[in-house]
Amino acid sequence: MTIAIIGAGIAGAACAARLTQQGHQVVVFDKGRSAGGRMSSKRTEQGYLDLGAQYFTARSEAFRAQCAKWLQAGTISRWNGRLAVFDDSGLHPSPDNTARYIGQPAMQAPVVQLLGNISLHCNCPVDQLQFDGNHWQLFSKGIALGSFSQLVLAIPQQQARQLLQPFLPQSARLTTLFAATALLPCWAVNIQLEQPLLPYDAVFVKNHSISWLARQASKSGRCSAEHWLLHFSPAFSAQHLEASTEAIAEQAVIALQQISGQPINAVTTLCHRWRYAQQAPQYPVSGAVYLPDLALGLAGDWLNGGRVENAWLSGVQLAAELVL
Numbered sequence: 001m002t003i004a005i006i007g008a009g010i011a012g013a014a015c016a017a018r019l020t021q022q023g024h025q026v027v028v029f030d031k032g033r034s035a036g037g038r039m040s041s042k043r044t045e046q047g048y049l050d051l052g053a054q055y056f057t058a059r060s061e062a063f064r065a066q067c068a069k070w071l072q073a074g075t076i077s078r079w080n081g082r083l084a085v086f087d088d089s090g091l092h093p094s095p096d097n098t099a100r101y102i103g104q105p106a107m108q109a110p111v112v113q114l115l116g117n118i119s120l121h122c123n124c125p126v127d128q129l130q131f132d133g134n135h136w137q138l139f140s141k142g143i144a145l146g147s148f149s150q151l152v153l154a155i156p157q158q159q160a161r162q163l164l165q166p167f168l169p170q171s172a173r174l175t176t177l178f179a180a181t182a183l184l185p186c187w188a189v190n191i192q193l194e195q196p197l198l199p200y201d202a203v204f205v206k207n208h209s210i211s212w213l214a215r216q217a218s219k220s221g222r223c224s225a226e227h228w229l230l231h232f233s234p235a236f237s238a239q240h241l242e243a244s245t246e247a248i249a250e251q252a253v254i255a256l257q258q259i260s261g262q263p264i265n266a267v268t269t270l271c272h273r274w275r276y277a278q279q280a281p282q283y284p285v286s287g288a289v290y291l292p293d294l295a296l297g298l299a300g301d302w303l304n305g306g307r308v309e310n311a312w313l314s315g316v317q318l319a320a321e322l323v324l
């Protein structure tokens with residue numbers, strides 16, 4: 001089988017790796033500059049900054065086994081951040097001691113490892129699909145990318161819906177998958193400070209416009225200066241999705257001041273808007289979806305409950321279903 005995979009995030013990479021192991025010819029396309037998707041750390045002159053996925057956990061047997069291999073190879077490391085909670089009673093240490101992992105030296109390292117020597121085309125937004133009943137043709141900006149016997153979409157729900165719009169009348173299943181919104185937005189702001197801020201490395205923030213704070217330097221491989229990353233809550237992010245980066249940065253500084261109880265002098269701020277970030281809690285879990293009549297598979301966190309681990313599991317599940 002020749003299989004095209006659109007999306008070089010962890011789901012697409014996991015699917016590609018399994019299919020390649022089974023001897024299939026796989027080609028991966030991604031619109032980004034490199035593989036990683038929402039696990040991509042941003043490279044700056046001062047080092048990497050994690051703006052998307054912050055860490056991942058391993059709850060399933062299968063993903064724990066995969067993490068053990070990555071740990072041994074140095075692709076990931078354990079992150080032993082000092083965690084706190086900020087809630088109505090203020091800031092206090094968190095008793096949560098779940099094992100948390102980060103890619104080394106950047107979050108996308110496991111994705112890069114999975115893709116290995118698999119044919120990967122970056123800077124390649126797939127914007128048109130044709131299916132003749134046997135083969136898929138892919139196009140990017142009017143240029144044909146090739147003909148494939150199977151197609152995998154490992155991209156966020158809303159982007160998959162856009163690409164598959166012409167095929168929705170042929171599949172009630174697709175229509176159902178796209179009926180409700182699976183992924184919610186997130187504004188991320190990185191604030192560089194001159195002084196250390198808190199005796200913690202990360203804070204779970206409750207009942208606030210902010211949901212998470214983390215000190216980049218607590219993660220090996222990242223910027224060693226005092227950089228704090230803030231994630232705004234899905235509700236705030238949705239409400240202010242089209243706000244200017246200046247307005248969002250200003251809100252982030254105010255929030256950091258409130259949570260830390262200290263005046264904040266930001267040396268620099270960097271905002272990133274994730275339109276499709278994390279799972280809407282009510283969206284149903286289906287693992288992965290394979291539609292044999294359309295020779296089409298879908299994988300990704302949004303089909304499997306969100307998070308890195310579930311995205312990986314979704315890609316692995318789809319690979320197994322594709323070659324049954």
Ligand SMILES: Cc1cc2nc3c(=O)[nH]c(=O)nc-3n(C[C@H](O)[C@H](O)[C@H](O)COP(=O)(O)OP(=O)(O)OC[C@H]3O[C@@H](n4cnc5c(N)ncnc54)[C@H](O)[C@@H]3O)c2cc1C
Nearest residue numbers: 007009010011030031037038053054126277300301307308
């Ligand atoms: C702000 C934020 C914080 C998060 N925090 C955590 C966390 O702490 N722990 C955790 O486990 N998870 C976290 N997540 C979620 C985690 O990042 C995702 O669950 C996981 O990375 C999703 O992987 P994926 O492969 O399904 O999708 P993605 O990583 O989104 O990969 C999809 C890829 O498809 C590409 N693409 C899309 N459309 C096209 C197209 N038309 N043509 C070509 N390429 C295309 C994109 O460029 C992207 O590379 C966070 C996410 C965000 C955004």
